[in-house]
Amino acid sequence: MIFPLCFALFVVGLYCALTKRNVIKIVIGLAIMEYAVNLFLVLLGYKKGITLADAQAPIIEPVTNLDDFFMKAVDPLPQALVLTSIVIGLGVTALAIAICIRLYQRYGTFDISEMRRLKG
Amino acid sequence: MGIELIMIIILIFILLGAIIAVEIKDLLSAVISIGVVGFGISIAFLFLQAPDLAIVQIAVETVLLVLLIRATIRRDIKSTHSHINWAGLICVVVLCLGLIGFGYFALQELEFGKPAITRLEEAPSNHYLKQGLTQTGSANIVTSVILDYRAYDTLGEASVLFTAIIGALAILRGIARKKKGGK
Incomplete structure (x- = not known):
């Protein structure tokens, strides 16, 4: 149930990016897709225990028993890579928004069907 | 309350925010709704035992909201005119439904809570x-x-x-x- 919901979030973003005519809406669709993929990767690395407290963040405290920690800690590798991915996503989205602002200055609208001079 | 129930509730909340952000006419409201999606994902990271990601997600989402509001404020409040290309819309909807069906069957194999490092x-x-x-x-x-x-x-x-x-x-x-x- 959880993975299909995450997939549905991705499809909502894809639908938004494919059908909307407003460039800001297209950027929003791209951002939603990026969030869905990030969340999916972190969901894949979760290690479930009996209760909610049985899963542990991969942080070692002075009181932590190391063998216990190895059994309980969630996968640190997806978290590290998703951390990179979030920051890169911010850079890409900022670039897209800059292009949107420039297009508005040039054409006076956000509607992609009115930006005729882009053709050819 | 198990982790599955919590994640399903948060995911449904995020999905509602995403659908509102996609379908609402007013651009500023759409930007605020994308904030719902980003901060909801931050809460989901906290429950998935990823506190570093939650902190980074909050910072990134705040910067993104400021940028989007800078792009949309006092601009183009009128919605884009609405002659809809029905053939294209139907194609996209069929594509999305097909993707959902594919995902439903493909993701059945994966089991939540058992990552590859346990196998x-x-x-x-x-x-x-x-x-x-x-x-x-x-x-x-x-x-x-x-x-x-x-x-x-x-x-x-x-x-x-x-x-x-x-x-x-x-x-x-x-x-x-x-x-x-x-x-």
């Missing part, structure tokens, strides 16, 4: 969890992966971020300096 003994994450403290001296294993085991990834991330910011500055800068007469 594969020689997975790199197991090595990081066992040896991370003694090899790198970092109490946070995520930090040791980012800054030690996979530091070249972080270098690449920094260069991608640098390039994106340079590109945004180059686009947003005003008209370039005019050439001198003789050239």
